[in-house]
Structures are given as structure tokens and as C-alpha cells.
Amino acid sequence: MGTGLTESTSRLRADARRNREQIIAAAREMFLEQGTNASLEEIARRAGVGIATLYRRFPERHTLVQQVALENMALVGAELDRATAEHQDAWNALAQVIRRLVDLRVGAFMPVLALDLEEDMRSEGGVLKTRRDQLLARMEQLVRTAQQEGQLRQAITPIDIMLGIIKLSRPLPVIGAELNARLIEQQLELFLGSLHAVALDASEPLRRQRLTLDELDRYLETAE
Amino acid sequence: MGTGLTESTSRLRADARRNREQIIAAAREMFLEQGTNASLEEIARRAGVGIATLYRRFPERHTLVQQVALENMALVGAELDRATAEHQDAWNALAQVIRRLVDLRVGAFMPVLALDLEEDMRSEGGVLKTRRDQLLARMEQLVRTAQQEGQLRQAITPIDIMLGIIKLSRPLPVIGAELNARLIEQQLELFLGSLHAVALDASEPLRRQRLTLDELDRYLETAE
Amino acid sequence: MGTGLTESTSRLRADARRNREQIIAAAREMFLEQGTNASLEEIARRAGVGIATLYRRFPERHTLVQQVALENMALVGAELDRATAEHQDAWNALAQVIRRLVDLRVGAFMPVLALDLEEDMRSEGGVLKTRRDQLLARMEQLVRTAQQEGQLRQAITPIDIMLGIIKLSRPLPVIGAELNARLIEQQLELFLGSLHAVALDASEPLRRQRLTLDELDRYLETAE
Amino acid sequence: MGTGLTESTSRLRADARRNREQIIAAAREMFLEQGTNASLEEIARRAGVGIATLYRRFPERHTLVQQVALENMALVGAELDRATAEHQDAWNALAQVIRRLVDLRVGAFMPVLALDLEEDMRSEGGVLKTRRDQLLARMEQLVRTAQQEGQLRQAITPIDIMLGIIKLSRPLPVIGAELNARLIEQQLELFLGSLHAVALDASEPLRRQRLTLDELDRYLETAE
DNA sequence: TATGAATGAGGATTCATTCAT
DNA sequence: CATGAATGAATCCTCATTCAT
Numbered sequence: 001m002g003t004g005l006t007e008s009t010s011r012l013r014a015d016a017r018r019n020r021e022q023i024i025a026a027a028r029e030m031f032l033e034q035g036t037n038a039s040l041e042e043i044a045r046r047a048g049v050g051i052a053t054l055y056r057r058f059p060e061r062h063t064l065v066q067q068v069a070l071e072n073m074a075l076v077g078a079e080l081d082r083a084t085a086e087h088q089d090a091w092n093a094l095a096q097v098i099r100r101l102v103d104l105r106v107g108a109f110m111p112v113l114a115l116d117l118e119e120d121m122r123s124e125g126g127v128l129k130t131r132r133d134q135l136l137a138r139m140e141q142l143v144r145t146a147q148q149e150g151q152l153r154q155a156i157t158p159i160d161i162m163l164g165i166i167k168l169s170r171p172l173p174v175i176g177a178e179l180n181a182r183l184i185e186q187q188l189e190l191f192l193g194s195l196h197a198v199a200l201d202a203s204e205p206l207r208r209q210r211l212t213l214d215e216l217d218r219y220l221e222t223a224e
Numbered sequence: 225m226g227t228g229l230t231e232s233t234s235r236l237r238a239d240a241r242r243n244r245e246q247i248i249a250a251a252r253e254m255f256l257e258q259g260t261n262a263s264l265e266e267i268a269r270r271a272g273v274g275i276a277t278l279y280r281r282f283p284e285r286h287t288l289v290q291q292v293a294l295e296n297m298a299l300v301g302a303e304l305d306r307a308t309a310e311h312q313d314a315w316n317a318l319a320q321v322i323r324r325l326v327d328l329r330v331g332a333f334m335p336v337l338a339l340d341l342e343e344d345m346r347s348e349g350g351v352l353k354t355r356r357d358q359l360l361a362r363m364e365q366l367v368r369t370a371q372q373e374g375q376l377r378q379a380i381t382p383i384d385i386m387l388g389i390i391k392l393s394r395p396l397p398v399i400g401a402e403l404n405a406r407l408i409e410q411q412l413e414l415f416l417g418s419l420h421a422v423a424l425d426a427s428e429p430l431r432r433q434r435l436t437l438d439e440l441d442r443y444l445e446t447a448e
Numbered sequence: 449m450g451t452g453l454t455e456s457t458s459r460l461r462a463d464a465r466r467n468r469e470q471i472i473a474a475a476r477e478m479f480l481e482q483g484t485n486a487s488l489e490e491i492a493r494r495a496g497v498g499i500a501t502l503y504r505r506f507p508e509r510h511t512l513v514q515q516v517a518l519e520n521m522a523l524v525g526a527e528l529d530r531a532t533a534e535h536q537d538a539w540n541a542l543a544q545v546i547r548r549l550v551d552l553r554v555g556a557f558m559p560v561l562a563l564d565l566e567e568d569m570r571s572e573g574g575v576l577k578t579r580r581d582q583l584l585a586r587m588e589q590l591v592r593t594a595q596q597e598g599q600l601r602q603a604i605t606p607i608d609i610m611l612g613i614i615k616l617s618r619p620l621p622v623i624g625a626e627l628n629a630r631l632i633e634q635q636l637e638l639f640l641g642s643l644h645a646v647a648l649d650a651s652e653p654l655r656r657q658r659l660t661l662d663e664l665d666r667y668l669e670t671a672e
Numbered sequence: 673m674g675t676g677l678t679e680s681t682s683r684l685r686a687d688a689r690r691n692r693e694q695i696i697a698a699a700r701e702m703f704l705e706q707g708t709n710a711s712l713e714e715i716a717r718r719a720g721v722g723i724a725t726l727y728r729r730f731p732e733r734h735t736l737v738q739q740v741a742l743e744n745m746a747l748v749g750a751e752l753d754r755a756t757a758e759h760q761d762a763w764n765a766l767a768q769v770i771r772r773l774v775d776l777r778v779g780a781f782m783p784v785l786a787l788d789l790e791e792d793m794r795s796e797g798g799v800l801k802t803r804r805d806q807l808l809a810r811m812e813q814l815v816r817t818a819q820q821e822g823q824l825r826q827a828i829t830p831i832d833i834m835l836g837i838i839k840l841s842r843p844l845p846v847i848g849a850e851l852n853a854r855l856i857e858q859q860l861e862l863f864l865g866s867l868h869a870v871a872l873d874a875s876e877p878l879r880r881q882r883l884t885l886d887e888l889d890r891y892l893e894t895a896e
Numbered sequence: 897t898a899t900g901a902a903t904g905a906g907g908a909t910t911c912a913t914t915c916a917t
Numbered sequence: 918c919a920t921g922a923a924t925g926a927a928t929c930c931t932c933a934t935t936c937a938t
Binding site for chain 5: 013015016019049050051052053056
Binding site: 713723733 | 908
């Protein structure tokens with residue numbers, strides 16, 4: 001319920017808060033395009049603020065990455081609530097949450113794994129770690145239930161799921177956010193299929209739009 | 225057969241050839257550790273040559289990446305031969321080839337996708353493109369056959385497979401080559417499972433060693 | 449008496465005066481540790497006020513340096529009174545004043561020399577210059593008398609004395625205030641000896657604690 | 673004799689060596705004017721080379737400071753030889769060496785004391801430390817002998833001498849090299865006087881040109 | 897009046913890339 | 918051919934200083 005970092009935020013001056021939000025928005029974009037090593041100066045430029053303003057809010061690159069991740073996690077938390085409310089069975093709830101985590105690219109903001117404890121533990125009471133562990137705990141719960149339901153393959157571990165999310169989320173360099181989005185969508189259902197335990201009919205279609213080679217080429221040409 | 229870049233190579237002086245090989249070996253290492261944006265100067269250093277020597281052989285970073293990829297592809301070509309020779313059924317041959325491509329991290333050297341046509345077409349007669357298309361053609365053949373066999377899900381396209389290979393191959397930054405190897409291995413069988421059409425028993429184990437959270441943490445601690 | 453800056457000070461609101469004093473205290477500390485180029489923001493932080501508050505009181509770094517020096521000078525003025533009251537002979541009075549000036553590090557706050565006339569003349573009626581000239585005048589008086597007494601070497605000028613004080617007072621960077629204090633003490637008596645005219649017995653001890661190499665090393669190790 | 677760093681230098685390409693020398697010359701100037709934290713970019717500019725060239729030769733600021741100090745020390749070593757050859761008595765030899773050390777501003781290049789062991793020990797086999805210790809050893813020898821001769825005050829330690837040299841050598845900021853030179857000269861003889869054990873006649877003049885207040889003011893005005 | 901916010905400028909440092917030997 | 922030298926451009930980061938609340 002909105003504790004922690006988010007609170008201190010609400011005491012900012014109006015203009016400062018707007019700046020903060022613009023920076024985070026720009027950062028999310030850039031990180032998704034170029035990875036978390038994207039140029040901070042470029043982020044500031046896109047956000048329409050001076051570089052020093054960015055540094056005032058986020059003294060280290062790490063802090064900025066964290067905040068973006070945190071905001072995403074908050075969203076995911078809400079989605080978890082919704083997914084469990086909307087779905088009777090654990091498998092469908094789990095699948096929906098995975099889709100959300102991938103859509104928000106949460107994994108893209110955890111370069112040294114979602115499991116990179118080191119930095120997080122130090123920083124401000126480990127808020128990020130705490131949040132992530134809450135998510136993980138709920139996910140583990142879903143995993144176990146889904147396996148009891150017989151819908152999730154027994155061999156799957158939460159690590160598999162986090163890793164899959166991270167690998168899916170990481171953007172390929174150079175090709176731009178749009179194509180990356182298309183590619184991620186392309187692979188997502190495949191990944192979900194690899195988790196699902198139900199007997200697959202060889203001919204069963206994937207729940208997605210098919211990406212053709214032609215379409216791919218068209219993206220690459222415009223990206224150039 | 226054997227056209228293109230490889231040929232000109234054989235006309236190099238003995239020492240020049242040795243240099244070339246050392247550079248490529250060093251580059252492969254560095255690219256796997258740090259991605260294809262790794263410092264060229266550092267590559268030259270590891271190879272034991274001057275930076276200018278590297279530039280003489282590989283006038284652009286792109287050229288170097290290509291060469292590493294090419295060498296890998298040659299190996300994969302051979303593996304394709306072997307796989308089809310060794311396996312009666314297309315599915316098992318395909319699976320073996322995918323394993324090889326991932327093991328060699330071919331995808332890691334295709335930052336702008338294996339499908340990045342643009343640069344390749346310009347460069348020296350598009351050797352890379354040609355080679356890749358040969359591989360793709362053979363792979364498409366396998367895909368179709370495996371689907372006729374009823375072993376490969378109908379919905380799968382060659383693009384899915386290439387994308388999967390690329391995403392699997394890309395190393396996560398910072399955590400080192402060793403842990404990356406472990407993680408890739410971890411996900412590989414999962415990916416193969418997502419392709420396979422056979423009815424899965426929910427309890428069927430994956431063909432792999434399970435990575436535990438503890439083990440993961442141990443890696444991260446030493447990496448630090 | 450009591451003209452200039454000091455007066456306007458007394459008209460400040462109570463809290464404003466407290467702020468002013470805290471800033472000056474923090475500034476003295478920082479200047480002694482890091483020189484007069486120390487970060488103003490850090491000074492404000494130590495003083496517990498906002499940076500803008502500091503700027504309101506001291507629109508330029510120069511002003512702040514001046515004020516610290518001025519406060520010190522006031523103290524020294526009082527010491528001059530006391531020294532001449534307590535000592536019959538000019539030499540001992542002079543020596544005591546020099547000790548006080550060094551102890552208060554007056555010289556450390558005169559980066560462009562106590563003799564830097566330029567800035568001072570412009571600033572608020574040259575208060576600093578006036579005060580300093582008063583001190584210098586009294587010191588010159590002492591110098592002349594001490595020379596007539598035959599206790600101070602004839603060749604010595606007030607400039608020598610001011611210079612000596614300044615050079616002694618300036619802290620060496622990086623090594624911290626404590627070791628600097630020790631080193632200054634170490635050299636002070638040596639300096640006084642260089643002024644004194646009395647025939648020195650080669651074996652006469654200096655009035656000070658001897659600093660050994662070992663002790664010095666210990667300081668440096670902890671400072672690290 | 674000429675071992676260590678100096679040698680590797682001689683294998684540089686002709687133009688590279690010239691650059692190196694220009695950088696060191698510019699650095700010496702700047703360090704004397706502004707201290708060892710002077711802007712490296714400005715040094716490169718004055719030396720007429722690009723900033724990266726400076727970094728190639730001197731990867732850390734520390735290295736550059738060291739080299740300047742080393743070159744000075746080599747000169748001082750030679751002077752030590754000459755001083756002991758030219759002077760029968762230890763006192764006069766010692767005094768001459770002190771004058772040389774101050775003239776070359778050796779102390780100005782030892783911000784954390786000539787005794788700053790830490791950094792030096794790490795760097796390239798501690799060449800600087802070795803050199804300095806050689807000088808110190810010879811100086812200690814002179815100190816002892818001069819005390820036995822009855823010319824040097826018993827209470828004086830080598831630390832006193834090094835400290836004096838350092839404090840004398842450190843330039844006052846802002847006022848430029850020329851005035852600093854004048855001021856140092858002004859105080860040098862005073863310092864030597866503080867060491868000497870002979871009975872001083874109160875009226876004995878110092879061996880130096882007297883600096884008047886008027887002259888000082890003239891310097892400051894032009895410096896502005 | 898007191899404050900935090902915002903900003904630009906300047907310095908450090910690293911690389912890709914071209915040149916001279 | 919092989920090399921090391923030189924360079925500029927880009928980024929990170931810190932401060933002094935001014936503005937808006």
C-alpha cells in the first residue's frame with residue numbers, strides 16, 4: 001500500500017515531481033531500447049531536463065534502474081491480485097502474470113538477474129529486494145498449486161520462470177523498441193507452451209499472430 | 225563450396241594467419257563475456273597484437289563479429305551433416321542442431337539478428353548472408369519434415385527457432401561466462417520442450433540438471 | 449570600535465543569527481580540512497541549512513572566507529591586548545601573538561595572502577583590510593620595540609612574520625586536520641627560533657614535543 | 673644510475689618522447705601555479721597535445737605527479753654529490769641541498785607529505801619511494817655530521833627539514849608562479865637561520881633581497 | 897526569510913579510429 | 918606487415934550559482 005520510496009516522492013514540489021516522472025518515462029524507453037547502460041545524458045535530454053537534475057534525483061545509475069523496476073513491480077502486484085481474482089485455476093492466473101511481467105519488461109531492469117542481491121541489499125533497506133521477494137513468494141505459491149492441479153509441468157521451478165521472463169524481456173540491441181516488442185510477443189506464447197503440461201496436439205495453433213520473414217525484413221529496412 | 229572470405233585467408237603469411245586466429249579466439253571470448261560491444265583494444269591485447277593489426281584484418285567491428293559467426297557456422301554446417309546422418313527422424317536431427325547452435329552461441333554474434341540483412345548484403349558479396357541462408361534452408365527442410373512426422377508442433381516457424389537460439393545465446397551482462405553457460409543450459413531443454421509436439425506427461429522430467437536457488441546464489445557471490 | 453559587518457549582524461533575527469554562526473563554524477572546519485575551495489554545498493549541509501541560505505548570507509565564497517577571517521582577527525585583537533598586558537618585553541608579547549595567529553589558522557583564510565588587497569578594498573568598505581592593517585600596525589610596533597630590545601633579529605620585517613604565519617597555517621591536503629595540527633605545532637617553534645636574536649646554544653632544545661617518524665607513519669596509516 | 677623508469681623512456685619514438693617532455697614541462701608549471709590538482713586538460717592544452725595522449729603516457733594523475741617529482745629528485749641527487757664535493761663541512765653541504773630542493777619545489781609534488789608511503793609503494797616497484805629514501809638517508813647522514821660539527825642545532829630532525837621544505841615549496845594559490853617564487857626566496861633564508869646553531873648577532877643581515885610592501889603590492893596589481 | 901530545484905559548465909576518463917614509423 | 922602514437926568525441930559526474938516556491 002504505497003509505502004517506502006513512493007511516499008517520499010509525494011512530498012516533492014509539483015514541478016519536481018513532473019520532472020521525476022519524465023525522467024523515469026524517458027529512462028524506461030531508453031533502457032528498453034539500449035539496455036540499462038544507456039547514456040544518462042541522453043535520458044536527461046529526452047526528459048527535457050538538465051543532466052544535473054537527473055543526478056539530483058538519482059545519484060547513481062543503479063538508483064534509476066531500481067525506480068523503474070519498482071514502479072513496474074507495483075503494477076505487477078496489482079495484476080497478481082487481479083489475476084487470482086479473475087481466474088479459478090492457478091495455471092491461468094500464473095500465465096496471466098507472466099504475460100504482464102513480460103509486457104512491462106520487468107526482466108529488462110534486472111541486468112544481473114532478478115536475483116542480483118548484492119546491490120539491492122545495500123540500497124535503502126533493500127526495498128527492491130523486498131518487493132521482488134513478495135512477488136516471487138506469490139509466484140511460488142501459484143507454481144505449486146498449478147502443479148497440483150496437473151496443469152504445470154512438474155519439472156518447472158520458479159527460477160525457470162524468472163529466467164525465461166528475463167531472457168524474453170531483454171531487448172536486442174540496435175533494432176529499436178517496436179521490432180523488439182514484436183519479437184517478444186512472438187516468443188512469449190512459445191515459452192508459455194513449454195511450461196504447460198497438457199497434451200499438445202501437434203497441430204494446435206499458438207495464441208499469437210504469426211511473424212513472417214517478409215514482415216521482419218520490412219521492420220529492419222525502416223529501422224535502418 | 226569454400227568460396228568467399230575463407231579463401232583469401234589461406235593466402236596469408238604464416239604469422240599473419242596465426243595473428244588472425246588469435247584475434248578471433250580472443251574476440252569470441254570477449255564477445256561472450258561482454259557482448260559484441262566489447263573493447264577492441266582489449267581484444268587486441270588478449271590476442272597479443274597491436275590494435276592497428278586488428279584493424280588491418282578487420283576494418284570494422286562488424287567484420288570481426290561476422291568472422292566469428294562465420295567460423296561458427298562452418299562448424300554448424302558440419303554438425304548438420306552429422307545430425308542428419310546419425311538420426312533417422314527429422315525431429316531428433318533438428319534438436320541436435322539447435323543444441324549445437326546454442327552451444328556455440330551463434331546467436332550471440334548476431335546482435336542485429338541472424339536476420340539482419342542490411343549490413344550483410346553490402347559486405348563482401350554477402351558471404352554471411354549466403355551461409356546463413358544455406359543453414360536456414362536446411363533447417364526449414366528439417367522443420368517441414370519433422371512436422372510431417374508429427375513430432376514438431378505445426379505452429380512453429382524457422383523464425384521461432386532462430387529467435388529462440390538468439391535469445392538463449394545472448395549472455396547476461398556482468399555475471400561472467402560461467403554462470404551464463406549454466407543458465408543457458410538450464411533454459412535450453414525448456415525451449416526444446418516448447419517445440420516438441422508429443423503429449424507431455426505433467427510429471428515428465430526435463431533432460432537437464434536442475435539449478436537450485438542456492439547454487440545460483442553461490443555463483444553470484446563469487447562473481448562479485 | 450565594533451564598526452562594519454559585525455554590527456549589521458546584531459540586527460538579525462535570532463534564528464538567522466544562529467544560522468549564520470553555524471555556517472561560519474562549519475566553514476572554518478571545512479576550510480581547515482580541505483582548503484578554502486571546499487564545497488559550499490557540503491558546508492551548508494554540515495551547518496544544517498539549505499544552500500540558498502548560505503548564499504543569502506554570503507553571496508560569494510570570498511565573503512564567507514572573509515567573515516571567518518574577521519572573526520578570528522577579532523579574537524587576535526583581544527589576544528594582542530592581553531599579550532602586551534601580560535608581558536613586559538615586546539619579544540615575548542610578539543611571540544605569543546604569533547602563536548595565537550597560527551593556532552587560529554588565520555593565515556589559512558587568506559589564500560591570496562593576508563596581503564591580497566584587491567578584493568578586500570572593493571568589498572564593503574574594506575573592513576577586512578582595515579582590521580588587518582590595525583593588526584599589522586600593532587605588530588610593526590612590537591617588531592620595532594623587540595628589535596630595540598635586541599631580542600628580535602634586525603633583518604626581520606613584518607612581511608616575514610605574516611608570510612611565516614600564512615605558510616605555517618595552510619593545511620596540507622588529504623591528511624586531515626589532526627595531523628595537520630601536529631605538523632604545524634612541530635614547525636612553529638622552529639619558526640620562532642628563526643626570529644629570535646639570542647645566541648643559541650647548539651644543544652638547546654626546542655619548546656615542543658618531538659614528532660617521530662613512527663608517529664608520523666601511524667597518522668598516515670589511519671588517515672588512509 | 674639512470675635505471676628504472678627513465679630507461680623505458682629512451683625507447684620511445686622521437687615524437688613521442690618530445691610530447692612526453694612537453695607534458696612534463698607543462699605539468700610542472702601548472703602544479704606550481706595551482707597545486708597538484710590542476711586540470712589535466714589544461715596541462716594537455718599547454719603541452720600542445722590531445723588529452724588522450726596525456727592519458728596514454730600517464731594513466732593516472734598520480735603517475736604524472738610522480739614523474740615530475742622523479743625528474744626533480746634526479747637533479748637533486750646530482751646536487752648532493754656536488755654539494756658534498758664542494759663543501760668540507762656538513763652544514764654548508766646540507767644548506768646547499770636544502771636550497772636546491774626548495775628551488776626545484778620538490779616538496780610541491782608530495783601533497784600527502786614527502787612521506788606519503790601508500791601510493792608510492794604500490795606503483796611500479798616504489799621507484800619514487802626508493803629514490804626519496806636514498807635522498808633521505810644521505811640527508812640524515814649530513815644532519816648527524818653537522819650536529820657533531822656543532823653547526824646544526826641538536827633539536828633538529830630530518831622530519832623538520834622535510835616539512836620545512838614542503839611548506840616552503842607549496843605555492844600559494846591564485847597569485848602566480850612569479851610572486852610565489854619571490855615569497856619562497858624570502859622565507860628560505862629565514863628557515864635556514866632557524867636550523868643553524870651559531871650564535872646570531874641580532875643585527876646580522878639575512879642573505880637575501882628584502883621584499884618591501886610596495887613591491888608586494890606591485891606584484892598583486894599586475895597579477896590581477 | 898528559508899528552502900530545495902534546476903541548470904550549465906568543466907573536469908576526468910575511456911574508446912574507436914586514423915597516422916606515422 | 919606490424920606496431921604504437923595521437924586524436925577527438927562521448928560519457929560520467931560534481932559544483933557553483935541562480936530561481937521559484
